[in-house]
Amino acid sequence: MHIALPIFLLVATTISVSVLARRVGLSAPLLLVAIGAVASYLPQVPEVHVDSEVILLGFLPPLLYATAIRTSIIDLKRDVFQIVQLSILLVLVTAFAVGLVSWWLMPVGFAAAMALGGVVAPPDAVAATAVARRIGLPRRLVAVLEGESLFNDATALVTVGTAVSALTGSFSASRAGLAFVIAALGGIVIGVIAFYVVEFVQKHIRDAVTSVAISIITPWVAYLPAEAIKASGVIAVVVTGVLLGFKAPYYNTAQARVASRMNWNSIQFLLENMVFLLIGLQVSMIIDQVQTSDLGLQRTSLYAVAVLVTVMLVRPMFIIAAAWLGKVSRWDSRPLSLREGAVAGWAGMRGVVTLAAAFLLPPETPHRESLVFIALVVTIGTLVIQGFTLGRVANLMKLRAPDPREDALARAQVMQASVDAGEAAMRKALADDPELADTPEAIIKSLQKQDMRRANLQWELLATTTRWARRSSTASCVRR
CATH class of the missing domain: 1.20.1530.20 (Na+/H+ antiporter like fold)
Structure with a gap:
């Protein structure tokens, strides 16, 4: 039990502080080091090596x-x-x-x-x-x-x-x-x-x-x-x-x-x-x-x-x-x-x-x-x-992360190209393979609808990402 409790507290503190840092916009590594350093001087916390x-x-x-x-x-x-x-x-x-x-x-x-x-x-x-x-x-x-x-x-x-x-x-x-x-x-x-x-x-x-x-x-x-x-x-x-x-x-x-x-x-x-x-918990011992x-x-x-x-x-x-x-x-x-x-x-x-x-x-x-x-x-x-x-x-230095709209557009284009290629391959297989000629039309339409839903989902995500980016840009301009 004396081993389980410190491990539990270590994990629970790590999760809690990381979530808090993300909520308030701070760097989790820096906040964890700071909290660990402060905790290392508390009499209730044993020396950590x-x-x-x-x-x-x-x-x-x-x-x-x-x-x-x-x-x-x-x-x-x-x-x-x-x-x-x-x-x-x-x-x-x-x-x-x-x-x-x-x-x-x-x-x-x-x-x-x-x-x-x-x-x-x-x-x-x-x-x-x-x-x-x-x-x-x-x-x-x-x-x-x-x-x-x-x-x-x-x-x-x-x-x-x-x-x-x-x-x-x-x-x-x-x-x-x-x-x-x-x-x-x-x-x-x-x-x-x-x-x-x-x-x-x-x-x-x-x-x-x-x-x-x-x-x-x-x-x-x-x-x-x-x-x-x-x-x-x-x-x-x-x-x-x-x-x-x-x-x-x-x-x-x-x-x-x-x-x-x-x-x-x-x-x-x-x-x-x-x-x-x-790292933070070892501060007091090293000093x-x-x-x-x-x-x-x-x-x-x-x-x-x-x-x-x-x-x-x-x-x-x-x-x-x-x-x-x-x-x-x-x-x-x-x-x-x-x-x-x-x-x-x-x-x-x-x-x-x-x-x-x-x-x-x-x-x-x-x-x-x-x-x-x-x-x-x-x-x-x-x-x-x-x-x-x-x-x-x-x-x-004016370096920015990639535009999320460009990533969303690339994903949508790749998915659409994959769906079109799959559709062409299926039609060719149906035409060339006699064993597939009797495939029920309902199955073919079901596969086509499934592919269409996948492509449409990516295009919808592109539209959502574009609207979000525009709102963020507007809010940024208002703050300025």
């Missing part, structure tokens, strides 16, 4: 998988150059920049400073997409941010692991490079194998409940074998999820796909909001540890501000420079525009993976308490500063 393995094994695989199965493989192929830039090069540049600043300012060795750089380097998938969905960003920009956040955790974790190896005295450049290659290639191979295994099993399942149950354990089917061979479980989960999402119509029934989508939406909603509440450390709270806070500023400056400088170079040199056929680069550069919110990676630092790490505190400050600082202002930056 979330083991890094809980996050990396319990939260990260399903969250990555939930995003991966909805990620378009076409979008990934189209924006692969930008995604590689952000998820590999930018993470390494950020880690190196933070490492140099920390090494220069703090009384720690270069290995510990680089470990901190790897910890704070990757923006969080959950934080970025949660804020992007709330404020509304162009579809391509959201696809690039989601693609980046799917793969950057792997780069960061390998960087942290390499720095930790240097701390323990077992570092070598060749071994570090080999570890990175094994992590990437091994993750891809395991991800593809897991995809084929799950696809084979799902092909023989026609029960929607069983199919959803298999889907729920799929992230760990990819993650655990990859981690067992020292490959990247993150990459394995992402590869499996993207491939399964792309091939789902071929191996799964429509009923199973609908049920799976609804279940994963619920799982993602619960987990992605719960992690931010857990107490820093207050009793050798560096003290005040001195460590100054270091944390310096690292936060470095993190927030490196990302926009790198992305804007890459966008400009790509446009000038034409080495990239589809570079981000400077306006898109500015918004993407400001969308660098850190999340729970940063704290989880900080707790991976071994106990003998010099000034470990201060490094964990700095990771906390960077996480909360980017969530508050960039999370609150990202919408204003997008408005300043």
Whole structure:
């Protein structure tokens, strides 16, 4: 009972605060962090310490998988150059920049400073997409941010692991490079194998409940074998999820796909909001540890501000420079525009993976308490500063979400084209196949009416969306 009650309160608080944030128009991640931080100082709330393995094994695989199965493989192929830039090069540049600043300012060795750089380097998938969905960003920009956040955790974790190896005295450049290659290639191979295994099993399942149950354990089917061979479980989960999402119509029934989508939406909603509440609940514990450390709270806070500023400056400088170079040199056929680069550069919110990676630092790490505190400050600082202002930056750059009327028109046109093609195919089959020539006219008319209802529904939705958009535009003009 003493375990069930905290879990119940954690879940209930997560749901309640998330619904409240949506009603009042606030960012749920920011509100959950704030409430968790306040609650951490209440005497009735016990000290919360979330083991890094809980996050990396319990939260990260399903969250990555939930995003991966909805990620378009076409979008990934189209924006692969930008995604590689952000998820590999930018993470390494950020880690190196933070490492140099920390090494220069703090009384720690270069290995510990680089470990901190790897910890704070990757923006969080959950934080970025949660804020992007709330404020509304162009579809391509959201696809690039989601693609980046799917793969950057792997780069960061390998960087942290390499720095930790240097701390323990077992570092070598060749071994570090080999570890990175094994992590990437091994993750891809395991991800593809897991995809084929799950696809084979799902092909023989026609029960929607069983199919959803298999889907729920799929992230760990990819993650655990990859981690067992020292490959990247993150990459394995992402590869499996993207491939399964792309091939789902071929191996799964429509009923199973609908049920799976609804279940994963619920799982993602619960987990992605719960992690931010857990971040807040650890605030008091981390601050107490820093207050009793050798560096003290005040001195460590100054270091944390310096690292936060470095993190927030490196990302926009790198992305804007890459966008400009790509446009000038034409080495990239589809570079981000400077306006898109500015918004993407400001969308660098850190999340729970940063704290989880900080707790991976071994106990003998010099000034470990201060490094964990700095990771906390960077996480909360980017969530508050960039999370609150990202919408204003997008408005300043005049970037908007896709017009809902254009989406509704596209859906209606696709449905109408499908209905017309189906009608033509049916007429051709009736004319060419003697066995179908005796099909009762009532059945043919019933099928035609069903198709007509589907097409008409989409055109009616287009009309409804157009009226709603006009009312919203009028109301906006009146407010101005």
